[in-house]
Amino acid sequence: MAEITITTTDSLEDREVTEYLGVVSGEAVIGANVVSDIAAGIRDVVGGRSGSYEKKIESGRTEAIDDIRAAAEELGADAVIGAGFDYEELAEGMLWVNVSGTAVRTRGQ
Template identity: 80%
Template sequence: MSDITITTTDGLEGREVTEYLGVVSGEAVIGANVISDIAAEIRDVVGGRSGSYEKKIEAGRREAITDVRAGAAELGADAIVGASFDYEEMGEGMLWVNLSGTAVETRRR
């Protein structure tokens, strides 16, 4: 499953898309606790980066990638083209990470 290539482009160099299998998506909802919220706000005020939030967002991206690859594998795909991340706030302290793209079969040229 981890060998499924994901790209933001509409094709893959050296490979030809032979079949479009459908849209796939992976999601993750990230929550933050009160202590890390306060620490992040303090860093924002003094101009620092919020390492705790960055780690949570990265974990959310990894989870979304795992989910989208699983969906593509179920369709028999070997790649996902046109992939795009989306981030939405879902309420106080909650962030939704979505990765979607088109699952495809390819062959080497």
């Protein structure tokens, strides 16, 4: 099967939605080792941004996208439309990343 397209839009250019298969979601929980991460954060904060935390968030987002792609594939979808991301702090040092959208089958390019 071809790579499943994931988009935040409600449609895909040059493709027609032929079947709505249902809501799919993926999630990841990112944990932070507070002591080592504070030390790393002090070293890599540039312009108010922490590269190490940004990498952890990116990693969590990638895991959540992999999960939603697998869930869509199980339904026989070739795309997920209307994908949205949610980030929530579960506890100090723990971040929950969720992505959800609608799995669909399409026709077109």
